[in-house]
Amino acid sequence: EKDAEMDCFITDLMERMTLREKLGQLNLPSGGDLVTGSVMNGELSDMIRKQEIGGFFNVKGIQKINALQHLAVEESRLKIPLLVGADVIHGYETIFPIPLALSCSWDTLAVERMARISAIEASADGINWTFSPMVDICRDARWGRVGETYGEDPYLVTLLGVQSVKGYQGNLNGSEDVLACIKHFVGGSEPINGTNGSPTDLSERTLREVFFPPFEAGVKAGAMSLMTAHNELNGIPCHSNEWLMQDVLRGEWKFPGF
Numbered sequence: 001e002k003d004a005e006m007d008c009f010i011t012d013l014m015e016r017m018t019l020r021e022k023l024g025q026l027n028l029p030s031g032g033d034l035v036t037g038s039v040m041n042g043e044l045s046d047m048i049r050k051q052e053i054g055g056f057f058n059v060k061g062i063q064k065i066n067a068l069q070h071l072a073v074e075e076s077r078l079k080i081p082l083l084v085g086a087d088v089i090h091g092y093e094t095i096f097p098i099p100l101a102l103s104c105s106w107d108t109l110a111v112e113r114m115a116r117i118s119a120i121e122a123s124a125d126g127i128n129w130t131f132s133p134m135v136d137i138c139r140d141a142r143w144g145r146v147g148e149t150y151g152e153d154p155y156l157v158t159l160l161g162v163q164s165v166k167g168y169q170g171n172l173n174g175s176e177d178v179l180a181c182i183k184h185f186v187g188g189s190e191p192i193n194g195t196n197g198s199p200t201d202l203s204e205r206t207l208r209e210v211f212f213p214p215f216e217a218g219v220k221a222g223a224m225s226l227m228t229a230h231n232e233l234n235g236i237p238c239h240s241n242e243w244l245m246q247d248v249l250r251g252e253w254k255f256p257g258f
Contacts, residue, residue, distance in 0.1 A: 013078065021078065024052040028085065031059035051076045055083030055129070065126030085129040088178075089148065090114070092121040099134065099160075103150040108163045115167025119178045129179040131227065133164035135214035136184055142194030149189060158214040162221040169222060182218035183227035185238060185249070186211050197230040216253050224257035 014022075029044065047053045048071045059065055065084055072082045090096045096114045105111075115133075122130060135157055138149040150157040161182065170177040186207065191198035202211065215226070226249070229238040238244060249255045 013080075017078065021051045024050070025054035025080070027053050028055050028057050028083070029053060030057040031064075033058055033060035033064070045071055048072050048082070049075050051078055051080065053082065054080075055085060057085045058087065059084060060086070060125065062125050069126065083129050083179075084127045085131060085181075086122060086127045087132070088118050088122045088127065088130040089132040089134065090118075092118050092125070092127075094118075094121060098147045099150050100138075100147045103156060103160055106156065108159050111160045112163035112167040115164045115180075116170070119168045119170070120176045123176050123178050127178060129181065129225065130168055131181045131183060132168065133161045133180065133218075134183050135161040135218060136186075136189035137211050137214070138189045139210075140190050140194055143189055143191065144196050145189070154210050154213045158217045161214045161218050165218055165221045165223045169224065172222070172224070179225050180218075180223045181225040181227050182215055182223045184229035185215055185226055186229055186244065187233050187238075188229040188231040191231060199235075200229075200231045200233050202234065212248070215249075219249070219253045219255045219257075226255065226257060 024047075027047075029047075044053070045068075048068060056065075056068060059068070069082055069084075073079045086092075090098050090102065091114065094117055096102065096118075102111055102114065118130065118132075133150070134145075134148045136145075136149050137154055137157055138146050138152050150160045165180045165182070168178050168180040172179075187200040187202050188197070190202065191200055219226075228241075228245070231238060233241060233244065236243075
């Protein structure tokens with residue numbers, strides 16, 4: 001019944017939205033607070049009022065986030081709340097070992113607890129979406145993002161990825177739950193020249209045996225968002241790879257998220 005109500009609400013909302021407002025929901029500017037800088041400039045505030053922004057990335061501080069949400073739900077036409085994302089990958093205020101070090105523990109419950117503590121702390125700041133876990137399988141030590149991975153073993157990466165999703169998301173009905181994002185789909189951790197974002201050349205057998213398992217398990221564990229990889233796979237950019245995004249992700253695995 002709740003699903004039917006929500007479906008009705010969303011359909012009605014979509015019918016009232018202009019094309020510009022729909023495009024606005026796909027706009028996720030970076031505030032840069034978790035790096036440097038400030039987000040509270042007039043231009044961004046104006047974009048929120050016009051519903052030209054769907055969310056923010058890397059804005060830190062409850063006062064700032066609260067102020068931005070108030071603009072969205074009180075001063076815009078459709079009053080759609082903002083998605084607030086952040087790279088919460090091994091802790092938010094409490095800092096844990098990097099993912100590669102976490103994987104060395106082989107402790108699935110500790111990894112789930114890390115994700116839960118991260119979610120509790122980040123959600124207290126108004127963040128409702130983390131770009132984690134990274135479930136890339138690392139097989140090339142030249143690649144610069146080795147430390148962000150849970151290592152080279154598909155079985156272990158799958159276990160830890162699933163526990164991370166559970167820790168971040170909980171039941172997705174509490175104020176301390178945040179959306180998880182499994183990334184990067186797929187194969188960017190084995191680029192042909194070792195550098196990030198470079199082309200990847202992998203057989204379907206290797207993809208299905210080595211690289212797909214943690215993503216499929218993450219989908220089945222309920223991960224509600226997924227990030228495509230920055231590379232091209234066998235000559236086709238992952239962002240526009242119909243076989244990856246439609247046939248496998250939506251078709252075979254029935255991924256319901258975004």
